[in-house]
Amino acid sequence: xxxxxxxxxxxxxxxxxxxxxxxxxxxxxxxxxxxxxxxxxxxxxxxxxxxxxxxxxxxxxxxxxxxxxxxxxxxxxxxxxxxxxxxxxxxxxxxxxxxxxxxxxxxxxxxxxxxxxxxxxxxxxxxxxxxxxxxxxxxxxxxxxxxxxxxxxxxxxxxxxx
Amino acid sequence: xxxxxxxxxxxxxxxxxxxxxxxxxxxxxxxxxxxxxxxxxxxxxxxxxxxxxxxxxxxxxxxxxxxxxxxxxxxxxxxxxxxxxxxxxxxxxxxxxxxxxxxxxxxxxxxxxxxxxxxxxxxxxxxxxxxxxxxxxxxxxxxxxxxxxxxxxxxxxxxxxxxxxxxxxxxxxxxxxxxxxxxxxxxxxxxxxxxxxxxxxxxxxxxxxxxxxxxxxxxxxxxxxxxxxxxxxxxxxxxxxxxxxxxxxxxxxxxxxxxxxxxxxxxxxxxxxxxxxxxxxxxxxxxxxxxxxxxxxxxxxxxxxxxxxxxxxxxxxxxxxxxxxxxxxxxxxxxxxxxxxxxxxxxxxxxxxxxxxxxxxxxxxxxxxxxxxxxxxxxxxxxxxxxxxxxxxxxxxxxxxxxxxxxxxxxxxxxxxxxxxxxxxxxxxxxxxxxxxxxxxxxxxxxxxxxxxxxxxxxxxxxxxxxxxxxxxxxxxxxxxxxxxxxxxxxxxxxxxxxxxxxxxxxxxxxxxxxxxxxxxxxxxxxxxxxxxxxxxxxxxxxxxxxxxxxxxxxxxxxxxxxxxxxxxxxxxxxxxxxxxxxxxxxxxxxxxxxxxxxxxxxxxxxxxxxxxxxxxxxxxxxxxxxxxxxxxxxxxxxxxxxxxxxxxxxxxxxxxxxxxxxxxxxxxxxxxxxxxxxxxxxxxxxxxxxxxxxxxxxxxxxxxxxxxxxxxxxxxxxxxxxxxxxxxxxxxxxxxxxxxxxxxxxxxxxxxxxxxxxxxxxxxxxxxxxxxxxxxxxxxxxx
Numbered sequence: 001x002x003x004x005x006x007x008x009x010x011x012x013x014x015x016x017x018x019x020x021x022x023x024x025x026x027x028x029x030x031x032x033x034x035x036x037x038x039x040x041x042x043x044x045x046x047x048x049x050x051x052x053x054x055x056x057x058x059x060x061x062x063x064x065x066x067x068x069x070x071x072x073x074x075x076x077x078x079x080x081x082x083x084x085x086x087x088x089x090x091x092x093x094x095x096x097x098x099x100x101x102x103x104x105x106x107x108x109x110x111x112x113x114x115x116x117x118x119x120x121x122x123x124x125x126x127x128x129x130x131x132x133x134x135x136x137x138x139x140x141x142x143x144x145x146x147x148x149x150x151x152x153x154x155x156x157x158x159x160x161x162x
Numbered sequence: 163x164x165x166x167x168x169x170x171x172x173x174x175x176x177x178x179x180x181x182x183x184x185x186x187x188x189x190x191x192x193x194x195x196x197x198x199x200x201x202x203x204x205x206x207x208x209x210x211x212x213x214x215x216x217x218x219x220x221x222x223x224x225x226x227x228x229x230x231x232x233x234x235x236x237x238x239x240x241x242x243x244x245x246x247x248x249x250x251x252x253x254x255x256x257x258x259x260x261x262x263x264x265x266x267x268x269x270x271x272x273x274x275x276x277x278x279x280x281x282x283x284x285x286x287x288x289x290x291x292x293x294x295x296x297x298x299x300x301x302x303x304x305x306x307x308x309x310x311x312x313x314x315x316x317x318x319x320x321x322x323x324x325x326x327x328x329x330x331x332x333x334x335x336x337x338x339x340x341x342x343x344x345x346x347x348x349x350x351x352x353x354x355x356x357x358x359x360x361x362x363x364x365x366x367x368x369x370x371x372x373x374x375x376x377x378x379x380x381x382x383x384x385x386x387x388x389x390x391x392x393x394x395x396x397x398x399x400x401x402x403x404x405x406x407x408x409x410x411x412x413x414x415x416x417x418x419x420x421x422x423x424x425x426x427x428x429x430x431x432x433x434x435x436x437x438x439x440x441x442x443x444x445x446x447x448x449x450x451x452x453x454x455x456x457x458x459x460x461x462x463x464x465x466x467x468x469x470x471x472x473x474x475x476x477x478x479x480x481x482x483x484x485x486x487x488x489x490x491x492x493x494x495x496x497x498x499x500x501x502x503x504x505x506x507x508x509x510x511x512x513x514x515x516x517x518x519x520x521x522x523x524x525x526x527x528x529x530x531x532x533x534x535x536x537x538x539x540x541x542x543x544x545x546x547x548x549x550x551x552x553x554x555x556x557x558x559x560x561x562x563x564x565x566x567x568x569x570x571x572x573x574x575x576x577x578x579x580x581x582x583x584x585x586x587x588x589x590x591x592x593x594x595x596x597x598x599x600x601x602x603x604x605x606x607x608x609x610x611x612x613x614x615x616x617x618x619x620x621x622x623x624x625x626x627x628x629x630x631x632x633x634x635x636x637x638x639x640x641x642x643x644x645x646x647x648x649x650x651x652x653x654x655x656x657x658x659x660x661x662x663x664x665x666x667x668x669x670x671x672x673x674x675x676x677x678x679x680x681x682x683x684x685x686x687x688x689x690x691x692x693x694x695x696x697x698x699x700x701x702x703x704x705x706x707x708x709x710x711x712x713x714x715x716x717x718x719x720x721x722x723x724x725x726x727x728x729x730x731x732x733x734x735x736x737x738x739x740x741x742x743x744x745x746x747x748x749x750x751x752x753x754x755x756x757x758x759x760x761x762x763x764x765x766x767x768x769x770x771x772x773x774x775x776x777x778x779x780x781x782x783x784x785x786x787x788x789x790x791x792x793x794x795x796x797x798x799x800x801x802x803x804x805x806x807x808x809x810x811x812x813x814x815x816x817x818x819x820x821x822x823x824x825x826x827x828x829x830x831x832x833x834x835x836x837x838x839x840x841x842x843x844x845x846x847x848x849x850x851x852x853x854x855x856x857x858x859x860x861x862x863x864x865x866x867x868x869x870x871x872x873x874x875x876x877x878x879x880x881x882x883x884x885x886x887x888x889x890x891x892x893x894x895x896x897x898x899x900x901x902x903x904x905x906x907x908x909x910x911x912x913x914x915x916x917x918x919x920x921x922x923x924x925x926x927x928x929x930x931x932x933x934x935x936x937x938x939x940x941x942x943x944x945x946x
Contacts, residue, residue: 064261064262065262065371066260066261066262066266066374067374067377068261070377071374071376082371082372082373083371083372084370084371088304089262090262090371113261114261
């Protein structure tokens with residue numbers, strides 16, 4: 001019996017018709033391709049893109065150099081050096097993220113006790129040499145300053161789930 | 163013995179043992195903060211509460227002695243509930259600043275809060291604030307709000323350090339730890355309070371905020387400073403020494419470390435480090451390659467050997483150098499044909515050379531010091547020269563040991579001293595002879611001919627008699643000679659008399675030892691009296707100026723007995739080769755500077771004063787082009803075609819020197835063929851008494867920035883008895899000009915009535931006094 005069914009299926013090219021039907025359905029359906037960069041996909045407030053170092057409203061940098069992000073980073077992409085600043089507070093003298101190593105897991109922002117290191121919604125950044133993607137403290141702070149409004153908004157939206 | 167049961171496990175312990183001790187032996191951990199095995203019991207943190215059968219309430223395990231048939235439950239519902247309750251109370255006032263706290267990652271409170279704390283606090287009122295304090299350049303007390311009032315630091319000060327420098331003031335919620343009497347903690351053991359503090363209230367100031375504990379790799383090493391040979395854990399990050407902690411060794415440093423060992427690492431990262439070989443050409447220093455520098459040295463040495471004979475080469479090394487370095491250095495010198503090798507730079511009496519049965523050593527194990535019941539300490543700045551040995555002696559006095567002290571200064575040893583005789587250095591032999599005479603009367607012994615003459619010439623004073631009585635009444639007696647006695651111009655006389663005193667009362671007899679390798683230097687044969695041919699010692703090779711000098715780690719103006727003479731000899735020499743880790747004053751007189759590495763960057767061996775051979779490995783890579791000195795000397799030996807310089811590693815050198823780790827056969831303090839002389843050395847005028855301040859002893863310590871900010875490292879002042887001051891018609895605090903030979907120094911002079919008459923105390927080892935002459939001798943004082 002099975003032999004007979006198989007014979008008719010093969011003879012009538014039933015599988016081919018099924019396949020073509022699927023192709024045909026998508027051929028006439030509405031396209032989901034996003035025309036980047038003219039079009040963009042929607043992003044959640046937890047999107048994990050380019051890193052930023054934030055400052056408080058009084059312009060004081062948030063980072064206290066606790067090195068928890070450095071410790072938690074699974075890709076070992078963060079490098080921090082600290083010292084006692086003249087006013088007696090603990091501050092970083094160096095805060096580097098190697099974005100080539102970074103896997104954007106978001107553990108650094110999770111570990112940060114003062115919300116200093118965050119991942120922003122920015123994904124359109126590039127480097128022309130490999131060294132360009134080695135972000136130093138001033139570069140990270142600059143990102144933070146530029147996008148602080150958006151970052152603060154995203155933090156606020158996330159706050160109720162934390 | 164008492165039978166008890168802890169968590170269902172049985173153990174037999176001695177009467178008086180605490181529950182926490184018994185549990186520790188069973189491997190059961192009971193959480194605690196204030197309890198420390200080396201300190202007294204305070205039972206004020208209450209963290210170690212455990213349930214004990216038939217007790218109505220939980221009891222603190224640290225303060226509860228065991229009783230027959232006792233049943234203890236450390237993790238029962240009642241115990242854990244009590245422990246959690248205590249933790250909640252402790253956390254009420256503890257700030258939540260772990261991310262910026264240097265203790266974070268090695269904090270006992272943090273660790274225990276994970277197990278016993280709840281995830282949220284029920285306390286919403288205001289937290290207690292304790293103001294920060296400045297207690298000196300080593301210990302940071304910036305966040306005293308973190309303090310949980312366990313009083314470990316206070317008890318350490320009283321019980322181990324000998325002085326209550328920190329105390330707890332006020333009551334209840336207002337209780338706080340603060341510096342008592344003076345505003346700072348000046349103990350030479352203060353760093354241990356950092357280790358003891360279970361929270362981040364007391365932290366290390368030099369280390370502050372520079373790294374986190376989990377980033378550091380921990381490597382073993384041995385202290386290169388004092389003769390104890392403390393075991394160090396050198397903590398390293400990115401090829402840089404970040405801090406030094408003790409490694410517990412009950413037989414040596416217990417769990418402590420002196421500040422000198424702990425904070426001297428700052429000197430390793432000093433900006434003065436020499437990183438390139440340098441040659442002086444036409445009065446200018448040029449950086450050159452190793453090959454060039456070594457060839458220059460080899461050619462120079464060859465030329466001098468050829469033209470004026472090898473005996474015109476003098477070789478000096480510090481006793482802080484490793485065994486391997488000292489051995490290769492003397493092998494190099496002897497290979498060239500010169501026997502002028504010495505490492506005893508601050509010694510002035512060499513008459514005991516080759517009359518000694520072995521290398522002078524402690525004469526006993528370090529651990530046995532705490533068991534001694536009668537001490538005779540001769541010429542020792544004990545607390546400053548040997549901080550941890552001093553603490554051992556202090557422990558012995560707690561058990562009733564009596565201390566008899568013969569010295570030229572009366573510094574506070576922070577322990578009870580039964581008899582003391584503070585005399586000018588010229589009279590120290592007389593006092594010892596008096597004690598010997600009194601003792602021989604008590605013991606009714608006939609004395610050896612070598613000391614008979616001097617003993618007959620003295621009559622024991624009341625103090626000498628009391629000392630003799632004290633020594634005769636002891637069971638375990640120790641006669642120990644300090645650095646001052648070793649540097650004394652009559653060192654061998656002191657040694658001989660002390661030896662006879664020791665024989666009479668069956669005492670252990672030894673030397674505290676000046677530096678990490680004071681014993682090792684002898685075993686490495688870095689002395690001029692090895693074999694048949696004898697060379698010049700550290701003193702004569704300067705008086706009879708040599709054409710060439712090789713200096714290993716030596717800063718002649720600071721490390722020598724007579725800096726004036728040393729500088730003159732260096733200035734007159736045709737060639738001075740300085741192997742040094744630092745760029746220092748040698749740039750004035752040397753021709754070649756070879757950058758060698760300090761102890762953290764080389765492998766090597768130190769032999770401590772008790773004859774313990776301790777080898778260590780390098781902990782970080784050498785800085786710049788600096789190389790371990792044993793490698794430099796090995797290559798130099800090859801270049802000079804001296805046979806037997808084919809070592810592959812420092813262990814091979816060590817094995818050649820020692821042939822095993824048991825060196826006890828090579829140690830010995832007894833003197834043969836020395837006769838005590840009645841005549842003291844002819845003295846007129848004021849006598850100089852010198853100590854080498856605790857933070858001026860060696861090159862590394864002198865460059866440790868934080869140690870140099872302490873009170874012990876303050877600019878030296880001249881101290882003198884007020885009667886002498888009056889005679890000189892001077893006021894205390896005035897600036898004076900001190901003159902020895904053709905050099906002078908300007909210091910302020912202070913009246914100090916604890917000094918004997920006829921002496922001026924002026925520190926050595928300091929740039930201010932480097933122009934002066936020998937550490938002992940006549941000194942002139944006049945208004946500046």
